Amino acid sequence: MNDHIEVNYKSGDIEEFHKELINRSLCGLFLPGNVLECQGATIITYSTKDYLPVTAVEALDVCRALDMISCLMAAMMEAERRYFFLGEYSMEPEHIYVSMEGSQVCLIYRKAEYADEKQVYEKLIDLIEILKTKLVNGGESYLDTAAGYLRRGKSSPGVVRHRIEELSREARACRFE
Template sequence: MNGYIERTYRKGMFRSYQKEILSRELCDVFMPVNFIERDTEETAVYRVAGYVPLAAAGSLSEEQALTLVSSLIEGMIRAEQHCIFIGEYRICEEVLGVQPESMNAALLYQPWRYDNREELLRELQRIMEGMKRRTEGRDSPHLRRAVEIVATGRSGLDIIGHRIEMLRQKSAEHPADTENDTDQPSLSARPKSI
């Protein structure tokens, strides 16, 4: 993604506090955005410099894929502290940007409403399965396990995120070790999310 992307929405799709948070860059899981208001619509101008679409990220290692997913989930959880609630914005490959050097994720904020938690987890699972395809030819047991964790959907997003982060750490330290994927957290540090 180079420079800027513009998207036009029906006026009123963004709440005023959301526009304030997004334009002031207070929520780092979303790309910075400015708004141009017109009579019946508003244009969101997203600043996407430094990010590439996930589809353009090319081949991924297992650790890179898990870093990206962990960064996305972490950012979504932190967004709730700013009243940008999970399930009120779109999560899919089309709105996901990646910082190639750090593998941190950022989203183009698009107002959206998921009807239930399972629908949101299915979208996250689709993103992860796309990443899994980009690691084809390589054994990716930790990523495969992460997809299973999301697919079962038995835990809250914070617990899912914690388990995926533990898998990321294991992938970084012991790529072949698949046993006890969530029993012991490792001490490796992960790059800070955007």
């Protein structure tokens, strides 16, 4: 398996300061990348060492799945402090990578425009549905509950993350690890 993936960006697809943040690995939401400018285009080579595409993950327990969603939401909130605003980057499954060890989830930057928080929540629900297909020891109801928190769309990302962390603690107490 390759330890990197190369992504080409057209002019205007990525802001200069975003390139710099990715190049310096200053935003934990995105995989570390090296930026190269070439003939008006930008090429970023992302390091995928120790990461798998979310679609390639196998044999997941529900606690790790919940931790992945929680870690992703924490990284999304942290990214806002680096001017990567919620809804301005793609949450498509092909742009999501998961640490082979632990629960860290990172993205490959792709510009997107989701109209509101609800559309971002829909993408997180899609991710939960993917993770549900990877479960090996049950616990689907915990992921359904997490998706329900997102579907309601009435809570901030921080509140939803907190509720998902509570679900993870409950699943651990019920020995779903």
